[in-house]
Amino acid sequence: MTDRVTRDDLPGGRPSGLVGKRIADYRVESEIGRGGMAVVYRALDLRLDRAVALKLLAPELARNDTFRKRFAHESRVAAAIDHPHIVPVFEAGETEGVLYIAMRYVAGQDLRALLDRAGPLPPEQAGRIAAQVASALDAAHAHDLVHRDVKPGNILVAPGTDSEHPEHVYLTDFGLTKKSLSLTGFTSVGQFVGTLDYVAPEQISGRPVDGRCDVYSLGCVVYETLAGVPPFRRDDDMALLWAHQYDPPPPLTEERRGLPSAVDAVLGKALAKAPEERYDTCLQFVAELRAALMGGPGAALPPPAPPAWALPVFRER
Ligand SMILES: Nc1ncnc2c1ncn2[C@@H]1O[C@H](COP(=O)(O)OP(=O)(O)OP(=O)(O)O)[C@@H](O)[C@H]1O
Numbered sequence: 573m574t575d576r577v578t579r580d581d582l583p584g585g586r587p588s589g590l591v592g593k594r595i596a597d598y599r600v601e602s603e604i605g606r607g608g609m610a611v612v613y614r615a616l617d618l619r620l621d622r623a624v625a626l627k628l629l630a631p632e633l634a635r636n637d638t639f640r641k642r643f644a645h646e647s648r649v650a651a652a653i654d655h656p657h658i659v660p661v662f663e664a665g666e667t668e669g670v671l672y673i674a675m676r677y678v679a680g681q682d683l684r685a686l687l688d689r690a691g692p693l694p695p696e697q698a699g700r701i702a703a704q705v706a707s708a709l710d711a712a713h714a715h716d717l718v719h720r721d722v723k724p725g726n727i728l729v730a731p732g733t734d735s736e737h738p739e740h741v742y743l744t745d746f747g748l749t750k751k752s753l754s755l756t757g758f759t760s761v762g763q764f765v766g767t768l769d770y771v772a773p774e775q776i777s778g779r780p781v782d783g784r785c786d787v788y789s790l791g792c793v794v795y796e797t798l799a800g801v802p803p804f805r806r807d808d809d810m811a812l813l814w815a816h817q818y819d820p821p822p823p824l825t826e827e828r829r830g831l832p833s834a835v836d837a838v839l840g841k842a843l844a845k846a847p848e849e850r851y852d853t854c855l856q857f858v859a860e861l862r863a864a865l866m867g868g869p870g871a872a873l874p875p876p877a878p879p880a881w882a883l884p885v886f887r888e889r
């Protein structure tokens with residue numbers, strides 16, 4: 573086996589053709605998963621003798637100058653964020669025309685796999701996961717970095733430390749490989765790659781985005797962790813884009829019976845069409861979500877009108 577990289581080994585090529593080969597200072601050990609624009613491998617960092625996750629980007633991205641510049645810039649910003657719920661980036665670079673990112677290898681599964689396997693999550697677990705993702709996003713926003721691609725596949729769920737913290741959640745793919753829909757959403761043949769289930773209305777219409785687009789996407793993810801389905805389901809992509817922009821999301825309590833009705837208003841605010849009507853931060857959203865989830869059925873309903881015997885009594889003097 574040669575250790576030279578050929579085109580066939582890269583994303584879009586034969587699966588796992590790279591196993592055993594060397595890329596920069598890493599030896600590829602096994603394929604972990606692939607998305608639309610990249611393949612992620614478990615690899616050995618030969619200098620430090622430790623496991624890493626090595627992400628190789630599709631070759632057409634390396635040929636796109638705008639993308640290369642953004643890749644270099646955003647890798648630096650993402651690597652500068654040191655946060656317990658963000659996958660640390662060790663190195664980002666280019667070798668033989670291949671753009672790669674080496675990051676901490678997270679043992680566990682992503683939230684997509686967890687939802688596919690376990691279905692809707694218990695409210696407490698959904699709340700814990702949302703809180704960890706929210707803290708990662710707010711930290712990034714404080715660095716002026718917007719994720720733009722918050723979705724279950726970018727949320728890694730590893731075993732936690734103890735029964736108080738049953739899972740440790742990492743957010744990955746921080747602005748590194750994404751994304752304006754025009755740059756990477758469509759392949760050169762115009763086929764859409766990736767998912768539109770979590771995309772904010774302002775991303776669709778090409779308006780400027782800020783951290784509040786991540787609030788929207790987190791809202792979609794939270795909705796799915798509780799309901800088992802994302803807020804909008806349509807037969808084709810155009811209808812789905814339309815729904816994000818114009819249709820009200822179905823109340824969460826209609827999709828999952830038994831949740832306190834207060835959650836509907838919280839999700840409604842996170843999923844507001846206009847960014848200025850959403851929560852300002854992800855942690856505000858999740859704090860209200862958890863308070864609503866704790867409240868029990870009907871928690872947010874106004875109290876019933878008092879019966880006659882409970883009406884205030886005003887004595888005439
Ligand atoms: N640091 C990591 N440690 C362990 N597994 C990882 C790591 N980063 C990514 N993965 C796994 O690799 C899979 C593929 O990742 P990738 O980012 O290429 O695709 P995606 O996020 O599913 O889709 P997209 O192409 O839209 O980003 C992920 O779903 C995840 O399970």
Ligand SMILES: [Mg+2]
Pocket residue numbers: 607725726744745
């Ligand atoms: Mg990803």
